[in-house]
């Protein structure tokens with residue numbers, strides 16, 4: 465296991481959209497991230513042993529707050545998460561955490577936030593208190609306002625991914641290994657080998673690489689030489705690739721994007737075989 469320090473919320477992102485067609489999967493991932501955020505170990509989080517982790521696992525951590533649809537007076541589940549609930553979150557978020565460095569709000573079925581609730585959430589996401597992380601769980605991120613989506617890191621946590629995910633995972637492993645080495649050469653070498661991949665292969669690679677990056681961000685995988693900042697950059701870069709692929713851009717463009725931005729900032733991209 466690697467050691468990712470959550471020194472500030474910026475290092476792991478202050479707002480995430482965790483999507484899966486299976487709601488339990490998104491919730492489970494949210495709970496893992498939340499445990500990592502309140503873990504007191506300082507490295508290899510969540511450690512699973514400290515007071516923070518134990519409370520998180522038992523569902524009694526005062527700094528992990530779950531927001532879900534409420535029941536009405538007759539005991540029936542309401543259809544929506546209301547603006548009142550989000551305003552309560554905003555008021556609570558302004559108060560410092562109780563026991564850990566930060567507070568985590570898990571919003572379940574975030575797509576059930578009505579329009580007013582989403583607009584209230586948007587305000588909160590625009591100027592989030594420094595100590596707060598929002599985790600929006602949803603079956604479909606497209607059901608959230610575009611303005612809300614644009615404020616969050618969007619991650620698909622579905623385990624039932626595409627058929628080619630096996631190959632995608634293998635490619636992602638190769639790519640992330642090169643990234644972890646901190647050697648720009650290794651990254652370019654990998655890109656040169658893969659840039660002729662087909663569109664669907666590239667899509668499954670990007671999805672798997674994103675998963676792997678999130679795992680490193682959450683402290684579930686060894687980040688090698690990648691600092692939290694670099695991991696965040698990589699996360700955003702892969703998100704951008706995902707956006708590219710949504711509009712069916714040529715796979716080669718995705719690799720160009722990676723070639724320019726994936727290696728460390730101080731390195732300049734160049735083709736294999738060229739001398740600098």
Ligand SMILES: [Zn+2]
Pocket residue numbers: 502503504505509510511512513514515516517518
């Ligand atoms: Zn812990």
